Amino acid sequence: MNNKFRNNRKLYIGALITGMMLFLSVIGLLFTPYDPNEMDSSAKLAGISLSHIMGCDNFGRDVFSRILAGLGTTMTVAVGTVFIGIVLGTVVGAYTGYYGGRLDEILMRFNDAVLAFPALLLALVLISVMGPGKYNIMVALGILFAPGYARIIRGEFLRCKNLDYVQSARLMGASDMRIMFVHILPNTFNVMLSTIAIGFNNAVLAEAGMSFLGIGVQPPDSSLGRMLAEAQSYLFLRPGYAVCTGITIVLLIIGFSMLSEGLENNA
């Protein structure tokens, strides 16, 4: 067991990168070198220097401070999205997997219908109905991610529900609810864990994509996607702005996907 962990390089590197990014985003909540929204007209599009280690943007705002703050926003949206998705998915998946029958068929076909849409497009529709903003993105993306989780959890419940220990719990007189959430659910955690890690990955990408298109996080709040959108106008003038923001997103994604793969190998 211990050896398996030690030999799992992906898990290690993934955990390291993710841990670093999480650390940075927590720091960003508590402290940033400059106020991320403070404009300094004398430092407009300033290059990389000791006082601004990643330079400044077109309004003279410190890019490093904005990345720290944006990381926090992005992480918050990712956590909220995955949380909403996993709770909805678990309830639907547990119910359909455990009971089966007609409701299972109906819910799963509904599931298929949601899955058939391109996720980002459906998110655009939902956002255009609910209006843009940090919390609306969480809800929209959470609803979109739920069917995928539901399907995975349903499969696990189908696998577990006829095993001897579930029968034995039933024989002890445990109610269906107790069997579902106390006896079976903990057995799905290993599968759930890697799904959650890859879910973070997708959530970060989706949030960045939507903010890039201007329907996600609204100014003056910073988010990695928004910053990338702003940076593209100055790509040739100050490539550092776009590169720094881009690398942050890339690191986040690599961290999460390696973590997910590592967890999968370990399960």
Next chain:
Amino acid sequence: MLDVIDLNIEFHDHITPETVVYDFDLHLEEGEIVGIVGESGSGKSMSALAIAGLLSRKHMKKRGQILFDGVDLLSCSRETLRKYQGNDISMVFQEPMTSLNPVKKIGWQVGESLRLHTSLNEDEIRGKVLKMLKEVELPDPEAVFDKYPHELSGGMRQRVMIAAALICAPKILIADEPTTALDVTVQAQIISLLKRINKETGTAILFISHDLSVIKKLCGRVLVMYQGRIVESGDVNEVFSNPAKEYTKKLIKAIPKMEKLTLA
């Protein structure tokens, strides 16, 4: 205490319904050990699962009655059934490797019945569980309490299962081939354990096996099943010394005997 009258079990999950148990009758007194013996597919496990109330109510049709202290377990509400399950009727399965939840600690699993049927607090449950683990002759109950199933051997797991089944002092213990997956020495230990528990607590045991020698060692009465029907029943010694049916004779002949092997 337990009366099974004319139990018929029919599967309805295929296109054509299929009957697997015909006219099963059983009477079980308090403190009695009754064996059911038969080959694979003879319906012995199905009858046991029906008594335990574990058969799906949707996909199977059951006729007849299973009366426990006068209450018909086949037609009572789920809540009533659940009240009996674990508290009055419990069961030990064949495969000790899969019958424990891999992600829960032993102590928690053994105490689950108490949690469901009594209002004891966690400390009291812990005390009872430790006592029960000692009762089933597990070495170092304190250590076993905090272990996970994968840390125990097959024989130890089966002891844990027996402890979990007996923690509420049930009136009936259904043992569905509890020794089949174990090696012979452990088998003998489990059987003497069951015998001792039966004597001390008066729990009636319905023991299912395809191994006649095990039945002979443990049970007072035996039912022989073949193709879904009871073909012979009676006192163990009577059946063994004077089998009435051809099938029973064949079964008895199939018991391996200690013989000296001569190398050709």
